[in-house]
Amino acid sequence: LYIPLNFPANYLMDKCGMILPTVISGVLVIIGAWTRYVVSWNDDFNWITLGMVLMAAGNSFIVSGPPKLAVIWFGDNERALCTTIGSLAGAVGSIFGYLLPIFYFSKYDIDIEHTWEEETKLKAKAEFSYYIFMQSIFCTALSLPIVLLIWNWPVHPPSITSYKDKKIDQPFMQNFIKLSKNLNFWFLAFAFCFTYSIYSSLGATVGAITA
Numbered sequence: 001l002y003i004p005l006n007f008p009a010n011y012l013m014d015k016c017g018m019i020l021p022t023v024i025s026g027v028l029v030i031i032g033a034w035t036r037y038v039v040s041w042n043d044d045f046n047w048i049t050l051g052m053v054l055m056a057a058g059n060s061f062i063v064s065g066p067p068k069l070a071v072i073w074f075g076d077n078e079r080a081l082c083t084t085i086g087s088l089a090g091a092v093g094s095i096f097g098y099l100l101p102i103f104y105f106s107k108y109d110i111d112i113e114h115t116w117e118e119e120t121k122l123k124a125k126a127e128f129s130y131y132i133f134m135q136s137i138f139c140t141a142l143s144l145p146i147v148l149l150i151w152n153w154p155v156h157p158p159s160i161t162s163y164k165d166k167k168i169d170q171p172f173m174q175n176f177i178k179l180s181k182n183l184n185f186w187f188l189a190f191a192f193c194f195t196y197s198i199y200s201s202l203g204a205t206v207g208a209i210t211a
Helices: 002-016 019-040 046-060 065-073 079-108 118-149 160-167 172-180 183-210
Strands: none
Touching: 002 019, 002 046, 019 046, 019 118, 065 079
16 A cells, blocks of 8 residues: 555645645554454454555555655754664564564364364453453554644744755655656665565564564
8 A cells, every 4th residue: 555655645745735744654553453353243254354545544544654754853963873773763664564463373273174173262262352352552642642743843943954845845846856867866775675575574484483
């Protein structure tokens, strides 16, 4: 979802500031998190899928936020560090997301040729529901402050770049075309894509490796 939603997300950041895309992101993450919890009393796994799609859509509206936030709120000397921390936050969160289920569900790993007893099924379902519930609480606790407290601009711009970014209406497509002609951008883009692909591939199997 990030690929198609990245463009409207960046457009909203340029035209409306940080508030609107951040609120969209936070609201979708919260709704998606609690939508998954419906599976606790309804065994239809499609609720999990729907919730994850909503959360993925919400994440797409904020994942490009750290560079924009760094330009607006931080001075020239702090901008690179701010962007790095903001970009790594998603990866660190994903690592915890891959590892935490191990402590909840590893004891229920069984041979697929055998079936669980009814009592074991109920216990596994209860622990799964509890896990989703705690995740939803965590997502809500992190998203609500951002939704309620985010500002578009600081009272006093920390740098000339921030001041210009606020005052000058920069055409989105014109900037995009200019960026697409920058060779350094494509080197960085391909490096990031390869790195992220390896991280995602390994992350998807880290549970089975460490269990």
